[in-house]
Amino acid sequence: MSDDVTVLQLTESELATGTIKSVSLPGDGQTTRIVQVRIPPGVQDGTLLRVPAPGGDVHFRITTIPAAPTASATPTFSAAPPPAATGFSAAPPPTYRPYSPYQPPARSRRRLVLLTGAAAAVVVVVVALITANSGGGSTDNQGSQQAAPPAPTTTTAPPESAATYQQALNGLATALTNGLTELNNAQTPQAISTAATDFGNAVQQAEGALGGVPPVDTEAANTALMSALQGLTGGDLSSVGSAASSDQVCLGPAATALLSRSDSLAQLRTAIANLTTGGLAYQFGATLPPVTQDGSRSANTGSIVAGAVHHGLGELTISNGGTADATVGLVAGGGAPVVTVYVGQGGSYTLRHIADGTYTIYVTSGADWDAGARLFSRGCQFQQFDQTMDFTTTSSQYTTYTITLTPVADGNATESGVDPGSFPH
Numbered sequence: 001m002s003d004d005v006t007v008l009q010l011t012e013s014e015l016a017t018g019t020i021k022s023v024s025l026p027g028d029g030q031t032t033r034i035v036q037v038r039i040p041p042g043v044q045d046g047t048l049l050r051v052p053a054p055g056g057d058v059h060f061r062i063t064t065i066p067a068a069p070t071a072s073a074t075p076t077f078s079a080a081p082p083p084a085a086t087g088f089s090a091a092p093p094p095t096y097r098p099y100s101p102y103q104p105p106a107r108s109r110r111r112l113v114l115l116t117g118a119a120a121a122v123v124v125v126v127v128a129l130i131t132a133n134s135g136g137g138s139t140d141n142q143g144s145q146q147a148a149p150p151a152p153t154t155t156t157a158p159p160e161s162a163a164t165y166q167q168a169l170n171g172l173a174t175a176l177t178n179g180l181t182e183l184n185n186a187q188t189p190q191a192i193s194t195a196a197t198d199f200g201n202a203v204q205q206a207e208g209a210l211g212g213v214p215p216v217d218t219e220a221a222n223t224a225l226m227s228a229l230q231g232l233t234g235g236d237l238s239s240v241g242s243a244a245s246s247d248q249v250c251l252g253p254a255a256t257a258l259l260s261r262s263d264s265l266a267q268l269r270t271a272i273a274n275l276t277t278g279g280l281a282y283q284f285g286a287t288l289p290p291v292t293q294d295g296s297r298s299a300n301t302g303s304i305v306a307g308a309v310h311h312g313l314g315e316l317t318i319s320n321g322g323t324a325d326a327t328v329g330l331v332a333g334g335g336a337p338v339v340t341v342y343v344g345q346g347g348s349y350t351l352r353h354i355a356d357g358t359y360t361i362y363v364t365s366g367a368d369w370d371a372g373a374r375l376f377s378r379g380c381q382f383q384q385f386d387q388t389m390d391f392t393t394t395s396s397q398y399t400t401y402t403i404t405l406t407p408v409a410d411g412n413a414t415e416s417g418v419d420p421g422s423f424p425h
Contacts, residue, residue: 005048008060010039015064017041025058052211159213165222166282168209169275172229173286175202180289183240183259186252187373188420189380192244195252200237203229217280225271231264250380250420251370257292265289294378295368298325301347305374306340306425313398314354314391318343321406324379326365328405330389331424332357340374340425343405354391361385362424363405363415374425382423383415 008021018041025033035058037051045064050057160168179199186192207229214222239262240255249255259265265288275282299305305327318328320343328351329337338359343349362384366376391399403413 005059005061007063009063009065011065015043050211159215162215165215165218169282169284171209172206173284175206176286178202184252184256186255189244189247189250190421192249192252192255193241196237196241200233204233221271221274228264228267228271231267236262236264247380249378250366251373251375251377254377256289257294260289260292297369298344299342299369301342301344302349303342304339305342307338309339309353310355312353312355313393315350315352315400316354317350317402319348319404320345321404324365324367325369326363326405329362329424330359331362332359337424356391356393359389361389364423382418382420384418386414386416
């Protein structure tokens with residue numbers, strides 16, 4: 001299948017009322033394909049339309065021009081760059097070939113092939129150039145009339161068999177299962193973005209197998225299924241990736257919960273139910289997540305969530321005047337924290353028995369504490385204090401520190417952001 005995308009320019013009137021456009025595409029060798037695209041009323045600017053055709057699907061991107069062309073104007077078709085990124089990895093830029101309006105030669109043979117599909121109706125004209133001596137409806141040198149070319153024939157592509165359609169559903173179920181697993185297991189915002197991209201790419205590939213002519217009994221259900229998949233790959237997975245990029249979701253279960261509430265998954269649940277119940281007997285081997293609301297888990301202020309304090313005398317008083325819960329970890333020389341303590345919003349706690357040593361202080365804050373991951377699942381922030389803290393004990397004194405997790409007027413400490421993937425927890 002070709003990755004070329006052709007821009008199809010339409011006036012606002014044509015977008016509103018619908019129209020039919022013919023596009024000339026180069027074929028193999030000396031052949032040319034004429035693709036007649038039916039544009040339904042109400043298509044939006046920027047819509048990516050996939051048209052099934054012999055030799056591979058043809059892709060068109062609909063754009064708007066200010067005014068309709070005159071009756072004698074030639075529609076403009078040009079190569080377009082790949083679709084704008086929506087959260088899915090972009091394929092390498094395709095090689096574009098120039099297109100021109102179809103001008104049939106004076107003497108030619110034509111074979112009309114009529115295809116039907118979920119995206120649009122298409123008529124493909126295969127034009128084979130012939131020599132001056134080949135047959136046609138012209139007069140030879142002696143003035144005699146040669147035989148006319150055979151009449152065009154029209155063939156309708158048959159629907160897929162139930163077995164073929166079931167195989168396509170199996171591929172989609174595998175893509176959904178693998179995508180949901182990768183998304184749910186993500187442990188950082190970056191991993192969520194990557195999982196959303198992988199998920200979308202896999203579903204788009206599986207969607208291609210469903211783009212033919214479905215069995216007659218599945219036409220309505222398949223149309224709903226394709227619409228749901230396009231909403232999933234064209235918007236909702238992109239929204240999940242964007243939420244991760246802005247640290248709104250930080251762990252996989254939170255990203256899965258966000259996706260579970262999307263319109264596309266609601267439509268997908270309905271489409272799958274229609275295909276697997278009632279008069280249809282198709283199987284679907286994927287379980288979609290139920291609608292899940294955001295969690296609000298937390299821990300008690302002073303809870304030790306990692307490591308342990310030792311038998312030292314050092315003390316660290318932590319004041320959290322912010323609007324989010326936080327954890328504070330002490331790391332000595334890199335690696336895992338020696339100890340991490342939970343301090344709720346508005347709370348204060350003194351961590352005692354800190355052994356002598358030099359420590360870097362790491363702070364993360366957010367909502368919905370995941371005790372297993374020892375991270376917040378939403379609204380996460382990751383910082384470290386730029387100044388290290390030295391705890392020493394002598395025969396007459398020991399070290400104490402007081403830190404605030406929000407800026408104060410007389411503060412003398414600064415913080416820097418930390419990559420979530422390298423945050424010690």
